[in-house]
Amino acid sequence: MESVDNMQEKLEELSLEANVACPVDPFEKMRKAFEEFKAYFKKEKELFDALAQSQHPKWMIIACSDSRVDPALVLGLELGEAFILRNIASLIPPHSKQSGHKSGASAIEYAVEHLKVEHIMIVGHSRCGGIKALLEMKEDGSNRFSEYIEDWIQIAQPASEIAKAKVPHDSPFEELWTCCVKESVNLSLRNCMSYPFVKIPMEKGLLTLHGAYFDFVNGAFDVWKLKCKIDEHQSL
Amino acid sequence: MEWIICRSVAIGNCASRMGRFGNENAYETAIDSLDNLLKNCPELKEKAGKKIEELVKELSLEAKVEHDVKAVVSQLDPVEKIRKGFQEFKAHFKKEQTLFKALAESQHPKWMIIACSDSRVDPALVLGLGLGEAFIVRNIASLVPPHSKESGHSSGASAIEYAVLHLKVEHIMIVGHSRCGGIKALLGMKEDGSNRFSEYIEDWIAIANNASKTAKAKCSHDSPFEDQWTCCVKESVNVSLWNCMSYPFVKEAVQQKKLALHGAYFDFVNGDFQRWALNYRVDEPESL
Numbered sequence: 001m002e003s004v005d006n007m008q009e010k011l012e013e014l015s016l017e018a019n020v021a022c023p024v025d026p027f028e029k030m031r032k033a034f035e036e037f038k039a040y041f042k043k044e045k046e047l048f049d050a051l052a053q054s055q056h057p058k059w060m061i062i063a064c065s066d067s068r069v070d071p072a073l074v075l076g077l078e079l080g081e082a083f084i085l086r087n088i089a090s091l092i093p094p095h096s097k098q099s100g101h102k103s104g105a106s107a108i109e110y111a112v113e114h115l116k117v118e119h120i121m122i123v124g125h126s127r128c129g130g131i132k133a134l135l136e137m138k139e140d141g142s143n144r145f146s147e148y149i150e151d152w153i154q155i156a157q158p159a160s161e162i163a164k165a166k167v168p169h170d171s172p173f174e175e176l177w178t179c180c181v182k183e184s185v186n187l188s189l190r191n192c193m194s195y196p197f198v199k200i201p202m203e204k205g206l207l208t209l210h211g212a213y214f215d216f217v218n219g220a221f222d223v224w225k226l227k228c229k230i231d232e233h234q235s236l
Numbered sequence: 237m238e239w240i241i242c243r244s245v246a247i248g249n250c251a252s253r254m255g256r257f258g259n260e261n262a263y264e265t266a267i268d269s270l271d272n273l274l275k276n277c278p279e280l281k282e283k284a285g286k287k288i289e290e291l292v293k294e295l296s297l298e299a300k301v302e303h304d305v306k307a308v309v310s311q312l313d314p315v316e317k318i319r320k321g322f323q324e325f326k327a328h329f330k331k332e333q334t335l336f337k338a339l340a341e342s343q344h345p346k347w348m349i350i351a352c353s354d355s356r357v358d359p360a361l362v363l364g365l366g367l368g369e370a371f372i373v374r375n376i377a378s379l380v381p382p383h384s385k386e387s388g389h390s391s392g393a394s395a396i397e398y399a400v401l402h403l404k405v406e407h408i409m410i411v412g413h414s415r416c417g418g419i420k421a422l423l424g425m426k427e428d429g430s431n432r433f434s435e436y437i438e439d440w441i442a443i444a445n446n447a448s449k450t451a452k453a454k455c456s457h458d459s460p461f462e463d464q465w466t467c468c469v470k471e472s473v474n475v476s477l478w479n480c481m482s483y484p485f486v487k488e489a490v491q492q493k494k495l496a497l498h499g500a501y502f503d504f505v506n507g508d509f510q511r512w513a514l515n516y517r518v519d520e521p522e523s524l
Contacts, residue, residue: 110376
């Protein structure tokens with residue numbers, strides 16, 4: 001019995017040593033997956049020959065960087081279908097000549113003016129860490145915890161104020177959280193519209209803006225359109 | 237006669253390619269200039285006619301390719317397509333309850349991936365990543381600006397900060413790709429800004445200016461443009477990797493071997509994926 005226990009111990013020691021000496025290759029899974037992609041690539045020659053020349057996505061999707069909300073996986077998008085921007089909390093800052101926030105603006109400019117996408121969808125999601133941090137931010141900045149994160153998420157500060165006014169004080173935090181995510185999506189949609197190169201095609205009916213909320217707690221996906229119409233002028 | 241036919245065909249083919257807001261004026265101006273030139277130098281008409289035929293062939297090919305892509309990619313109404321796509325996901329969600337209950341509580345991705353917004357380079361589809369595996373940033377040309385207290389470029393910086401300090405990812409991979417429109421525009425940018433075409437795009441891709449200079453120095457003048465383009469994409473990935481390292485919280489994690497940085501190049505022309513590691517080592521000081 002004793003020798004079996006000793007052997008067990010020795011085996012454990014050795015396997016520990018092996019793990020330290022030969023760590024699991026982080027690329028192993030990706031390598032296998034890429035082989036599968038390569039097989040698909042060879043099979044769909046017509047598609048990939050066309051994509052090699054140019055892209056003509058109908059969608060631009062703005063989603064959070066959160067690992068649980070990949071738009072291609074959740075919405076069954078294939079290569080070539082959607083031009084995708086991802087950042088913390090899927091935020092779009094307003095149009096501004098001074099702003100240094102050019103990553104989102106440049107992507108939208110390219111998608112609308114050059115790729116001529118027909119739809120822009122901004123996707124918020126359940127349990128968004130960025131929005132949670134926004135809700136917890138103190139006005140005087142006394143609980144600041146980051147170098148960059150709070151400067152980024154404060155873009156959605158107006159959404160935080162709207163949500164706090166809408167949701168009763170004694171509601172569970174989850175309700176405020178969900179409301180704030182949706183208001184943040186609406187704010188980003190309005191900010192999107194502040195870019196002239198977005199507003200003009202929208203008014204012509206060439207571009208539609210959509211908001212969305214992906215709930216990975218309950219497995220639901222809600223969408224809504226942003227409608228903007230200027231009525232005919234009427235005399236007083 | 238030939239010249240008039242060529243012109244109307246060119247107009248017909250150009251119509252579908254015109255921008256929404258302004259390329260029409262440029263076209264009319266060019267045609268007027270050509271008309272004036274040929275009035276003064278009629279001996280150039282033959283040469284002009286041949287060049288216009290070449291242009292028409294080129295544009296017809298582009299127009300046909302555009303048509304081909306639209307025919308090959310799904311013809312379903314875009315909203316209907318994602319509705320169907322989500323129904324498939326929902327079935328998967330119901331089946332994998334253990335996974336999704338865990339993900340509902342928190343995320344622990346080992347990877348942060350920075351990839352281009354280009355519709356042809358979705359990292360999840362190309363690298364078989366499942367939900368929960370990678371924290372993903374996507375922007376034009378997968379650029380990371382350098383650490384700076386003044387910079388307004390906090391979208392990338394905030395994502396890296398969150399990934400490294402809060403999610404504690406173990407790997408950051410920056411993925412460049414073939415035929416990148418952003419990098420092509422970078423290579424075409426004149427230093428004096430005289431050919432500026434955008435409000436924001438050029439300010440963004442200027443982050444990779446050094447990559448453009450390096451690529452132009454590395455590739456000989458008579459190499460095909462594709463060589464310079466590929467080289468510039470890879471150099472741009474390297475610029476972004478070094479910019480990543482300029483963040484103290486990244487440098488510290490790399491030095492402590494808690495974080496590894498990788499560059500990658502996805503070639504969707506040939507179906508290839510290359511990757512390389514950023515090796516960073518500071519030796520022990522030695523006496524002279």
